[in-house]
Amino acid sequence: MQKRIFVITGAPGTGKTTIRDYLTEHFNAKKVITHTTRQPRDNEKNGRDYYFESNETFFNFHYLEHVEYDRHYYGSSREAIDVAWADSENATIVLDTAGAITYSMELPKETVVLYLCVSDTQILKDRLTKRGDTVKNRSLRLDSGEAKRDMELPVELEGIAHIIINDNLDDAKKQINSLIASLDKG
Numbered sequence: 001m002q003k004r005i006f007v008i009t010g011a012p013g014t015g016k017t018t019i020r021d022y023l024t025e026h027f028n029a030k031k032v033i034t035h036t037t038r039q040p041r042d043n044e045k046n047g048r049d050y051y052f053e054s055n056e057t058f059f060n061f062h063y064l065e066h067v068e069y070d071r072h073y074y075g076s077s078r079e080a081i082d083v084a085w086a087d088s089e090n091a092t093i094v095l096d097t098a099g100a101i102t103y104s105m106e107l108p109k110e111t112v113v114l115y116l117c118v119s120d121t122q123i124l125k126d127r128l129t130k131r132g133d134t135v136k137n138r139s140l141r142l143d144s145g146e147a148k149r150d151m152e153l154p155v156e157l158e159g160i161a162h163i164i165i166n167d168n169l170d171d172a173k174k175q176i177n178s179l180i181a182s183l184d185k186g
């Protein structure tokens with residue numbers, strides 16, 4: 001069977017991690033863990049949510065792509081994808097839109113890009129607050145140049161990304177179920 005990687009992208013709070021976990025649970029899509037130099041959030045664990053790195057250890061790995069996002073480095077390695085594909089033909093990874101563009105160019109046959117969005121940006125603020133982000137972190141995050149960029153589908157992903165509206169989680173899951181059913185039909 002053709003190996004696939006679901007690349008989930010979109011602005012902060014659109015539900016990328018939530019949808020990634022849904023794909024893992026319901027479609028056996030193995031998580032590709034990425035590396036970052038940002039600090040862990042309260043409920044995050046090294047090796048489960050990210051490999052948390054210092055500015056020095058970050059560059060010890062071989063990256064398929066890496067970016068700077070909101071003043072921190074993030075990167076994904078080819079080795080990490082191979083580990084995920086060794087377990088299942090489906091893998092899943094959460095990336096910013098720059099990373100999603102790179103995957104669609106480097107692994108065009110395998111990559112399925114899901115671009116998540118909501119109909120009103122106020123929803124993003126509310127979700128990040130409810131998630132426990134401090135007001136300061138939330139504002140810094142949503143006001144960063146990268147977050148603002150990721151609020152719009154980049155032209156490079158037009159006609160490539162599948163747009164998933166995640167105002168309501170059950171509806172978003174239905175959109176994903178029908179997309180995967182149509183991909184499986186070929």
Ligand SMILES: Nc1ncnc2c1ncn2[C@@H]1O[C@H](COP(=O)(O)OP(=O)(O)OP(=O)(O)O)[C@@H](O)[C@H]1O
Binds near residue numbers: 014
């Ligand atoms: N459709 C939804 N309705 C209500 N809450 C949601 C929905 N989808 C996700 N959430 C919640 O919103 C918060 C943000 O979701 P999540 O962490 O998955 O977003 P994200 O895009 O990965 O954010 P970030 O890029 O900042 O890490 C979480 O608390 C999650 O449980």
Ligand SMILES: Nc1nc2c(ncn2[C@@H]2O[C@H](COP(=O)(O)O)[C@@H](O)[C@H]2O)c(=O)[nH]1
Binds near residue numbers: 038066067097
């Ligand atoms: N291009 C890449 N983007 C990545 C990678 N790992 C995560 N991300 C994206 O960064 C932002 C911020 O993430 P957060 O967990 O700090 O909220 C978000 O858009 C992630 O999707 C990566 O390896 N490469």
